[in-house]
Amino acid sequence: MWTLCNDIRSFIITGYQRMSAAQSSVFGTRLKEARLEAGLSQKQLGIEAGLDPFVASTRINRYELGIHKVDYALAGRLATVLRLPVAFFYAEDPELARLIQIFGRLPKRKKADILSHARTLEVGA
Template identity: 60%
Template sequence: MFQRRLKEARLRCQLSQKELGIQAGLDPFVASTRVNRYELGVHEPDIATIERLAAALGVPTAYLFADDDRLARLILAFERLPASEKDCLLKAIES
């Protein structure tokens, strides 16, 4: 699922693989190849790289691992809410 979410988020941000890699702090000479391999599932980045990729894409790290499309959408929507609204939503869901 990580591979698919990474590619979807990158395309939504209208970034090339190289641009994303560079924004995430990868060496510019290998950025495109590395992101391509992450998206294809050939290699899996370490957690620090995943966090930098998520930050560059403006998404929570959890979004990249959500195995359900509804959950992924919920994670993105929840992240955009102010803290007070997050608290109210959590109270409503938990009760």
């Protein structure tokens, strides 16, 4: 009985860890894409986002690999450094991620134009 309980507990914990890793992998993939596009090293990004310089590179590496989850406050600081909306990091669809990235960098007037055009497309669909 003791062995069965341990096996079940191990199975549940392993499943949870896999699920958490899958959720973190989208964030990690987007973080790495944005960091490379910005031309920043892992250490530079971490330091600019307010991480301790001694662990900045390791922490960013673990976020990119999906080993550790990023809390929302840090996600916001990373987004600010990379000039991106936080939503970019959580977009599973690569095309949606790209749209969020482009839209987030546009001036307000152009955003309004795009939203107006998108509404027109939606009505016509």
